[in-house]
Amino acid sequence: MAQFIQFALTRAGMAIVTLLMVSLIVFSLMEMVPGNCAERYLAFKNTQGSQITVADIEAEEKRLGLDRPFLVRWGSWVGNVFFKGDFGDSCILRLNINQLLGDKFLLSLGICLTSLLFAYLIAIPVGIISAASKSAWLNGSLRFISYLGLAMPNFLLALMIMLFSTVMFGDSMTGLFSKEYRDAEWSFDRVKDFLSHAWLPVFILGWSATAFALQTVRALMLDETGKLYITAAKARGLFGRKLLWRYPARHALGPIINSLGFDLNRVFNELPIVAVILTLTEAGALLLESLARSNDQQLAGAIIFLLTASIVTLNFVTDIALAIIDPRVRKSVMGG
Amino acid sequence: MIETLISVKDLTVRFKTDEGLITAVDGVTFDVKPGEILGLVGESGSGKSVTAKSLMLLNADNTVYDPKSSMKLNLHDQSIDILSLKKPQDQMIIRGGAISMIFQEPMASFAPAITIGDQMVEQLKLHSNMPDEKAKEISIEMLERVGIPEAGKRFNQYAFEFSGGMRQRAMIAMALSTKPKLLIADEPTTALDVTIQAQVIELMKELVDEFHMAIIFITHDLGVIAQTADRVAVMYLGNLVETGTVHQVIQQPAHPYTQGLINALPNLEDLDSPLTPVPGDIPSPLERPTGCVFNTRCSLSLGERCEAEVPHNFNVAPGHNVSCHLMEQRMAANE
Ligand SMILES: Nc1ncnc2c1ncn2[C@@H]1O[C@H](COP(=O)(O)OP(=O)(O)OP(=O)(O)O)[C@@H](O)[C@H]1O
Ligand SMILES: [Mg+2]
Numbered sequence: 001m002a003q004f005i006q007f008a009l010t011r012a013g014m015a016i017v018t019l020l021m022v023s024l025i026v027f028s029l030m031e032m033v034p035g036n037c038a039e040r041y042l043a044f045k046n047t048q049g050s051q052i053t054v055a056d057i058e059a060e061e062k063r064l065g066l067d068r069p070f071l072v073r074w075g076s077w078v079g080n081v082f083f084k085g086d087f088g089d090s091c092i093l094r095l096n097i098n099q100l101l102g103d104k105f106l107l108s109l110g111i112c113l114t115s116l117l118f119a120y121l122i123a124i125p126v127g128i129i130s131a132a133s134k135s136a137w138l139n140g141s142l143r144f145i146s147y148l149g150l151a152m153p154n155f156l157l158a159l160m161i162m163l164f165s166t167v168m169f170g171d172s173m174t175g176l177f178s179k180e181y182r183d184a185e186w187s188f189d190r191v192k193d194f195l196s197h198a199w200l201p202v203f204i205l206g207w208s209a210t211a212f213a214l215q216t217v218r219a220l221m222l223d224e225t226g227k228l229y230i231t232a233a234k235a236r237g238l239f240g241r242k243l244l245w246r247y248p249a250r251h252a253l254g255p256i257i258n259s260l261g262f263d264l265n266r267v268f269n270e271l272p273i274v275a276v277i278l279t280l281t282e283a284g285a286l287l288l289e290s291l292a293r294s295n296d297q298q299l300a301g302a303i304i305f306l307l308t309a310s311i312v313t314l315n316f317v318t319d320i321a322l323a324i325i326d327p328r329v330r331k332s333v334m335g336g
Numbered sequence: 337m338i339e340t341l342i343s344v345k346d347l348t349v350r351f352k353t354d355e356g357l358i359t360a361v362d363g364v365t366f367d368v369k370p371g372e373i374l375g376l377v378g379e380s381g382s383g384k385s386v387t388a389k390s391l392m393l394l395n396a397d398n399t400v401y402d403p404k405s406s407m408k409l410n411l412h413d414q415s416i417d418i419l420s421l422k423k424p425q426d427q428m429i430i431r432g433g434a435i436s437m438i439f440q441e442p443m444a445s446f447a448p449a450i451t452i453g454d455q456m457v458e459q460l461k462l463h464s465n466m467p468d469e470k471a472k473e474i475s476i477e478m479l480e481r482v483g484i485p486e487a488g489k490r491f492n493q494y495a496f497e498f499s500g501g502m503r504q505r506a507m508i509a510m511a512l513s514t515k516p517k518l519l520i521a522d523e524p525t526t527a528l529d530v531t532i533q534a535q536v537i538e539l540m541k542e543l544v545d546e547f548h549m550a551i552i553f554i555t556h557d558l559g560v561i562a563q564t565a566d567r568v569a570v571m572y573l574g575n576l577v578e579t580g581t582v583h584q585v586i587q588q589p590a591h592p593y594t595q596g597l598i599n600a601l602p603n604l605e606d607l608d609s610p611l612t613p614v615p616g617d618i619p620s621p622l623e624r625p626t627g628c629v630f631n632t633r634c635s636l637s638l639g640e641r642c643e644a645e646v647p648h649n650f651n652v653a654p655g656h657n658v659s660c661h662l663m664e665q666r667m668a669a670n671e
Contacts, residue, residue: 232445236459237432239424327494
């Protein structure tokens with residue numbers, strides 16, 4: 001147990017170091033854009049008719065703390081992010097980023113994680129059973145469904161569903177909320193409304209994610225099934241379900257868990273295009289917008305940081321899960 | 337007392353492959369007596385593992401057993417027709433019950449994420465209805481018996497925490513925990529270094545006496561066979577070309593292939609003497625030679641007869657059998 005806590009603490013430390021590195025990179029990228037926030041603010045004021053002098057710019061830089069050295073500014077940005085969860089202001093939109101993001105990031109992350117959850121809830125048992133089954137019919141149809149999921153671009157699926165629902169029900173099923181709930185406070189009805197919309201992006205993202213996970217699980221299972229320890233277990237008299245779940249399935253689980261962090265990244269990357277088509281105003285789409293249209297580095301930086309932080313956190317969780325199920329990970333990494 | 341424990345007759349094993357049906361074992365016949373160590377030798381690909389796995393019906397799903405094949409397991413209260421065991425429940429007697437198997441790679445034969453102890457207890461409980469504590473007690477006793485120090489602690493460890501020799505000992509402990517009548521050891525010492533190999537072989541010989549169990553010992557190494565086995569069966573391309581006592585086969589090899597194998601052994605007395613391996617390579621099972629399977633590599637081939645006619649298996653001395661046209665001719669000439 002002490003070993004395990006040591007392992008978890010080491011991993012947590014590594015995760016924090018990773019996050020700090022990421023924040024440094026993100027912050028440097030934000031800084032690399034020519035011109036600083038002070039100049040932008042004043043340039044904006046200028047367009048409103050005020051006269052601007054160099055002294056004004058310097059005063060504004062002082063007010064914003066931009067005259068401090070790079071590392072100090074990074075430190076204060078990181079400090080605000082880590083301890084207050086405050087990403088500062090977007091100097092293009094002149095709004096606080098936390099306000100701007102609102103629930104959007106969490107909603108997007110929620111959609112992605114839910115898609116992944118469903119994907120794995122389906123893919124793990126189905127993949128295991130299909131790897132163990134000799135039914136050509138079962139494997140044929142599964143292969144067909146997952147090739148469809150892998151081959152059909154998500155935007156096409158989204159468009160098809162929209163078209164279909166518009167024609168059939170006269171409702172295009174876009175957005176994450178109905179009009180009346182869009183800016184309302186969270187309430188039971190708003191949750192219900194959200195869920196009635198959210199299943200569609202979850203379904204679209206989840207299909208390809210399931211198809212992908214299914215292929216992974218099946219391949220890993222077939223790989224394990226061919227190993228000598230399975231023959232050895234059979235030679236000891238094991239058979240049927242006991243053999244399947246305790247031997248190949250249990251040992252395939254490690255690599256499956258390992259692929260989760262990577263999958264979250266993949267699903268999040270696919271989210272923007274689905275979001276644009278379904279006109280969901282969520283973080284992925286916001287990221288595209290902030291990068292492409294307005295060059296809003298503070299906003300983009302915040303979103304990239306949040307996404308990386310989610311992936312690092314998920315990786316931390318999967319590392320812990322791996323250590324729980326695989327003694328080799330537990331014992332080797334802990335150096336005992 | 338049972339006369340023969342295992343009686344294999346005309347065992348013929350084929351595999352369905354994309355290239356068609358290939359024959360891996362062709363008409364193999366042998367017996368194993370209780371408490372006897374039978375050495376099975378032959379080059380890589382000669383069908384030793386396939387023969388051994390047949391006894392536990394462990395060959396892959398693409399296996400076809402020829403209907404004339406027969407494998408009998410004689411226990412004191414019953415005689416079991418192995419090929420008629422279709423249901424997994426019925427097969428348990430030949431899988432870890434009366435027959436156990438150990439493999440060349442002890443590391444790969446243990447499930448990596450399950451403790452050695454759990455795997456041992458699992459097997460014991462599968463073959464009896466003893467409670468957990470009893471199974472654990474027996475497992476630890478077995479680990480101690482095969483010479484694993486601190487067996488109680490080792491019980492809770494994983495295969496990757498054992499050294500190579502210890503793993504093979506643990507594998508033997510697990511295989512013997514259910515007190516099988518036959519142990520199949522498929523190159524159990526090939527992956528070990530020589531001193532450890534000697535220890536493991538010594539251990540197996542002790543256990544044969546103690547448990548009054550028979551062993552089918554598979555190896556490439558005639559030297560190991562000479563130290564270990566009571567009788568030897570020499571396999572070539574799916575055929576048993578010669579069987580006899582260790583003394584007969586090693587001192588008076590009758591088949592040109594066995595003679596070749598023995599000549600190929602390095603001579604430690606005379607290090608300058610040239611190595612004389614059996615010429616050529618073992619043919620692919622897809623291109624099995626007609627007639628005698630060894631004729632393509634035999635320096636003593638009689639030509640046409642060996643290429644066309646499958647040799648009979650005949651007796652050169654009591655308990656010493658060989659399949660070779662040349663030997664048959666010589667025998668006939670002597671009479
Ligand atoms: N499932 C299978 N499908 C097709 N061919 C197979 C299958 N299993 C074994 N074989 C073939 O059967 C032949 C005999 O194999 P086997 O493993 O018995 O050889 P072996 O004598 O044990 O050799 P080695 O000393 O290398 O272990 C080989 O040519 C092998 O390729
Ligand atoms: Mg083999």
